[in-house]
Each structure stands twice: as structure tokens, then as C-alpha cells.
Amino acid sequence: MASKRKEKPLHSLAAGAFAGAVEGFATYPTEFVKTRAQFAVSAGAKPPGPIQIVRETVAQYGVRGLYSGCSALVAGNALKAGVRFLSYDSIKLAVADKQTGQLSLPRSILAGFIAGLSEGLFAVTPSEAIKTRLIDDARRPKPERKYAGLLSGSAQILREEGIAGIYKGLGPTMMRQGANSAVRLTTYSSLKAIATKDGRKPGSVETFGMGAIAGIVTVYCTMPFDVLKTRMQSSASSQYTSTLNCLTTMLRDEGVRRFWKGTTPRLTRLVLSGGIVFTVYENTLALLDKGEAVAKETVQEVKKES
Template identity: 75%
Template structure:
């Protein structure tokens, strides 16, 4: 993630990642909404609607707010998820990096990213996305037939009716998706950043955004099947499957291999923006915190002398 000269402190990684995740989640949420709706349509046996059709229908029925159904769950979860991801990755990276150069080999970078993804999948992503998926599904119903009023009441209702298992549906597929996501995304970004900083220069904001966007593109095509299976296993119709492997087998048999990449376009849009936003905000916050800490160190001796 970072150049050799900057060693991220755990709390800095956690804070910068959480803020970056919250900003990214809110900014890109409509694309996540469209992707999930497209996957629901296929799961229910309907013809797959295009992104424009979904947006038009949602705006006509529910207005702009309809595109943000379930947003609060994703933004909150995204903040925790990104915080855990960067904290885990930076901590693991420091532990396994070469002692002399401070750099990671490609296999170690992939392993660090995968482990970081497993952590975020277990502690943040599965609960938040399970709730988000249910809120989006509920939002499709007429207003007087909806079960959940929002994030807090919806979460409470799901836990009350189904127990903790209700917000941990799809744990296995989600952990695998996040492990694969982080392994690909963080390794791609780290590799690009290493190339960009090999002469000692610091990448600008536009360059950082571009590297994050490229990392997002690679991640989408490499991990889309995990995302589709995860959505199926967290939907209200998940009971038709015996488990994740049965879901995969049933989809292959009934819908063909192409269905594993359904929703690629909106997810591609989201992860291009997501990668650019989250890495740009993350790096900017870390740089700001480094400046603040540097000034604090300069002020401290002056305060001691004057006292």
C-alpha cells in the first residue's frame, strides 16, 4: 500500500480506511443498487433488465431516494470494512515484508490481501451486506407492505426473527469473495504504486485515482462469480439452495456460466469509481495525518523549553 518510507500506524490505517470507505460507499451506492436489482431479477426467473431500465423504474416509483434503499447499511459497513481491510493488510504486510527492503514479494502480497479480505468478510461485510440485500429487496415492495423502516429497525427485526444467523447468511461465499477481492485489488494497486514510486517520487491525486481505478477493473472480472453467489445466498430465496456449492451447481445447470457475470456493468462502474475514490482518500488522509503528527512533534519540544 505505501512506499518504504512511510510506515502506517495501526490506528492511522484504521481511521483513514474507515473514512475512505464511508465516502466511497455513499458516492457509488446507486451502482451497487442497480447491480443487486439485476441479480434479484435473474434469481426470480425474470428477464434480466438493463441498468437504464432499473434506474428509470426506480426513479418513477420511488424517486431519487429509491436508488439509495439500503444505503445506510452499506455506508456503515463500508466504513468498518475498509478500516478493517487497511488495518489488516498494513499490519500483515509489515509482518511479512522483506526486512531489508520493506517490500513484499508477489506471493506474499497476494496472501496478505487474501487474509485481510477474510478478516473484513467475517467482521464487517457479511452482516452489512446481508442487511443491505434484505433492505433493497424490501424496498421493491409497495410502501405499505414493507417490513423494515430503516437500518436500525431492519437489523433489529432480522436478528429478532432469525437470530444472528439471519445477518450471517452467505458467510462462506462472502469471505471467499472478500478474500479474492482484496488479494486482487490490493496486490494490483500495490504493484502499480511500487512502479510509480520506484524513482522516489510521490504520485499525485489523479495518478492515485487512476491506479485505484485499474485495480477495480481487474478485481471485477476476476471475482464477479463470488459476488453473484454471495447475493443469491443472502436473498430471501436462498432457502432453495442447500448451500453455496449447491447454488453454484444449480446456476450452472439451469442458467449457464454467463450468469456468474450478471451485474458486471454496474459493478464495474462502481469498482472503477470505488478504487479511485477509496485509495485517493486513504492516501490523502494518511498524508494529512503525517503532516499533523510532524507539526505536533515540532511543537512539543518548544512547549517543553518554554515551561
């Protein structure tokens, strides 16, 4: 996979963080619906459909109810996307063929997997643990809720449970993110390599389409990791002694199909998020590169005049 531009890690960090924030806010209601559906299953209730969850939430709490826990996800999304693209582009620089600048398929998968492990450790686990708690808490009547919001809720979790409280489900989260990034980034990079093999630059619509396809592939390949993560981060996680125990218990009591519960809302989210994040990322990179070039030209002109 030939790199069409020289990778600039700081630009990757900034563009990734911005793209992650935009994507997180735009697609959050689908994440809310997916998490609610998984909570219902873990509580032993008949799983409600996505439309039913939306209707009940809006009827009870208004449209704002679909954004319960949103601030945690948006902040975490910005951080995780920044870490993901920074890690991936940095690893690409290190492992790409020195002569051709190409990244082989195995190396691309490895770079994506390591990038996913990094974002899982430094960004995703804490932010999604808090987000999951906030969504779980929002199901209760207002007088019975434990958390008033992102900052106070985070502080309360840390105060009552320590760092371990926001690192519940670390194992499945890191594996999910590693698999997510390996599949998503490799799929997108492969599609982009095909689209740019004649030297042309894909437009935003084409970039959105490639990102959406990468999202579809990612959902079906990694959904079981997402279900395990949600179970291990919910308030009912105490019934499981470990991630492996959660896995075996679910297989025994609920069957293999439960590992794909919540696929529809997650599919919707990752199709949209894949399209949004790669489109915003590529356009932001282009703006940063252009801004850097203009700044260098300005500095050179000033030096000439002086």
C-alpha cells in the same frame, strides 16, 4: 514492493474508515442497480438493463429510491475499509523483508487475502446481508414492506432469525472479499511501486487512475463470488441447501454466463470506488502524518519552553 512510509496501523484504520464511507455513499446507486439486476435473474424474470432499473426506480420512488439500503452499506463500507487497510498494513509490517522493507508478490497476495477474509467476517457479511434485505424489501409496495429502515430492519432480522440471519452467505462473502482484497491491493501496490520507483510521490489523479485499474481487474476476477453472495443473502436463499448447491444449481439451470450478471454496474462501481477509496485513503494518511508531526513539534517546543 518497497514501502515508502512507515506503516501506522491506527492511521490505516482511521484513513480506511473515512475513505470507505466516502466511497460507499458516492457509488451506492451502482450497487443498488447491480443487486436489483441479480434479484430479477434469481426470480426467473428477464434481467432488466441498468438504465431501465434506474428509470423505473426514480419514476416510482424518486432519486431517494436509488439509495434504499444505503445507510447499511456506508456504515459497513467504513468498517470494512478500516479493517481491510488495518489488516493489510499490519500484515505488511509482519511479513515484509526485514532488510529491504520489500513485500514480494506472493506475500502481497497473501496479505491481501487475509485482510479480505478479516473484513468479510467482521464487517462485510453483516452489513451486506442487511443491505441486500433492505433492497429486496424496497421492491415491495410500501404497505407490504417488512423493514422501516436500517436500525429497525437490523433489529427485526436479529429478533426473528438471530445472528445467523445477518451471517447468511458467510462462506461466499469471505471468499469474495479475500479474492477482492488480494487482487485489488496487490494490483494497486504493484502499480504504485512502479510509479514511485524513482522516489517521486504520485498525484491524486495518478492515484485515482491506479485505483480504477485495480477495480477493473478485481471485477472480472471475482464477479462469480459476488453473484453467489447475493443469491445466498436474498429472501429466495431457502431454495438452496448450501453455497455449493447454489453454485451447481446456477450452472445447471442458468449457465456459466450468469456468474457475470451485474458486471456492468459493479464494474462502474469498482472503477469509481477503486479510484475514490485509494485517493481519499492516501490523502487522509498524508494529513494524519502531517498532523502527528505538527503535534510532536508542538509538544517538543512546549517542553523546551518549560
